Amino acid sequence: MDARVAPLAEQLLLIERELRVLGWWQEQAPSTEALASQEPFCVDTLTFEQWLQWIFLPRMKLLLETGAQLPSVSGIQAMAEMVYREQPGLARRLLELLGEFDRLLTRAP
Template sequence: MDPRILDIADHLLLIERELHLQGWWSDESPSVEALSSTVPFAVDTMAFDQWLQWIFLPRMKEILERGLPLPNASGILVMAETVYVDRPEESRQLRKLLAEFDQLINPSA
């Protein structure tokens, strides 16, 4: 088993918790069309917070639960820095968690 699995699982929970704390968690799922976007981060159909909740977290959890190969790289912080440029304080903890996630996925970075 990849030694990063437990740390990554912990980080996914922390990211989910931070989305809840910031009020960026939604009880209402985006449409099937929105969820079907093939554009990176689904920027054409949903907000970054929604992408984290409805696409990123479920996909990463599935990868961990099914023992699938981890992604070779993650650049999620770059997107978060762009999205939250106008909310630096509010998004500070989430960006920190996403930076740590990137480091876990890219251990040599």
């Protein structure tokens, strides 16, 4: 088992918690069409928060649960910094959590 699994799983829970704290967690999923976007981060159909909730978190959890090969690099914090550049204070904790996810993912097991 990859030594990164437990810390990464914990980090995903912290990201989910922060989305809830910020009031950005949604009870209803976007449409199937919106979720099927071929654009990076579904920028044409979803907000970044929706992408985190409905695409990123489920995919990462599935990789961890199934023992699948994890990506060796992640740039999720950089993307979030672009999205929240106008409101860095509001998303400060979320940016920190995403940055820690990036660091955990790139650490050698």
